[in-house]
Amino acid sequence: MAERDSRTVRDLRRGNRARVLQRLYFDGPLSRQELGPATGLSSGSISNVVTELAAERLLEEAGVVDSDGGRPRTLLRVAPGGALLIGIDIGETRVRVELFDLSLTELARTERLLAQHGHDVERIVAHVRTGVAHVLRDAGADPRELLGIGIGVPGIIERDGPEGAVVHGQTMGWTAVPFERLLRAAVDVPAEVPLFIDNGAKTLGQAEMWFGGGRGAGTAAIALIGSGVGASVIRGGEGGTFDETRHGSALEWGHTTVQLRGRRCRCGSIGCLEAYAGAEAMRERWQEADGPLPADADDETALAALLAAAFPPPGGPAPDQVAVSLLDETAECLGAAVADLINLFLPERVLLGGWAGLQIGPHLLPDIRRYAREYALRHTGARATVEMGRLGPDAVTVGAATLPLADFLARGGTRPMPPPPVDEGARTVPGGRTPTERWAHTPSPALETKP
Helix, strand or coil: CCCCCCCCHHHHHHHHHHHHHHHHHHCCCEEEHHHHHHHHHCHHHHHHHHHHHHHHHCCEEEEECCCCCCCEEEEEECHHHHHHEEEEECCCCEEEEEEEECCCCEEEEEEECCCCCCCHHHHHHHHHHHHHHHHHHCCCCCCCHHEEEEEECCCCCCCCCCCCCCEEHHHHHHEEEEEHHHHHHHHHCCCCCCEEEEHHHHHHHHHHHHHHCCCCCCEEEEEEECCEEEEEEEEEEHHCCCCCCCCCEECHHHHHHHCCCCCEECCCCCCCHHHHHHHHHHHHHHHHCCCCCCCCHHHHHHHHHHHHHCCCCCCCCCHHHHHHHHHHHHHHHHHHHHHHHHHHHCCEEEEEHHHHHHHHHHHHHHHHHHHHHHHHHHHHHHHHHEEEECCCHHHHHHHHHHHHHHHHHHHCCCCCCCCCCCCCCCCCCCCCCCHHHHHCCCCCCCCCCCC
16 A cells, blocks of 8 residues: 655645745745746746745845746845844854844844853853844844844754753863753743754854855865864755755864874863864964964964964065974874865865864965875775865854754744743644644645645
8 A cells, every 4th residue: 555645734835835945045036937847846836835925025026037039037036134043153262143134144243252261151151142132233133033043062962851952062161061041041032033053063064065165065074173173074965956854964073083192182182183283282382382472372363373484475584394394294184184084974075164274274275185185095085175165254153044044944934933832841732743833824825736
């Protein structure tokens, strides 16, 4: 007996809306006629979905194009002003908060430095609270227009417990921090605005896959090199296109071993990649080599000085050979670790990002590529390219904002709604759906009748 299709009318409607929104978001502007083959939906379904989404201010006209002898065709696009998103980067040196419209155009931003107080949890929660309030105020934005807040953090994220996302960040002293619960209690936004917390390297990777150097790739490995080191592997849909089933993994790449009996890493182990390629470790190594640095130089100042010593401008002093040797060791460690990514995950592309990665990349990328080829298997190494990320220092915040955006697109543009009152500990409501699914706004029907 053929298996019965368990999809409901609501599932079909949401799926149709999701197809249209996703195609317009990533490939638009498009006409109604172009949306048919792009989504696989009938012209009637396209018409119904477009009418609904336009009525909800999620689509708008974007001009007209001539057709072959027929009437001009109206182009459609996702309306940038249809909703708001917040992306937050909780990094090693600062907390950055940015407010975006639906096209991920920045509307406001604020930053809080962490040098003085480090990663004290209560202080970081306070930075997030004030940062969210400030960007909403500076843009004159209504928090009820928020689709969600995405947050990229260092460390391992667990989500299965009753307190939501819990962060294990060993290098910053976080052990089982109930971060989602703390933020929900502190941040002044409506209760229906969801929080999406993930590893910062993964949010960086998703941003690069959607809008940067990974766009079009089936699989890419993206390195985040800052004071610490992390990475993610993101797998795209068929042919590298956007797909709501796209998934990725954050990797503790910085704590893979590149040197037996090597330097002590701040995680407590020895020989980690981060102990050689992280900006904090490069600063320490440069100081140990008596590099000309003030004793209180921060990681960014120290890295800039190290690069200037190794790569002086034309007509300047001769390169400092100690700095040159230190950076060559860094490039070899990174190249060997990139080869591990290539051999293990078979990516088509490897991208280097993060604030420190963006600084060292223009100088070290040729050597990193050379060492990666030497350490990788010939076949896997030949099919992978090693490039710089393209989105700059804001890539983590952009990627964090894509977390609520991806959820919004996958739900077909359904906006968050307040959860209904349910019994303590109840996980579902009548009908077998979660509370958010059961009571979410349901637009008028727009069904594709084909199975």
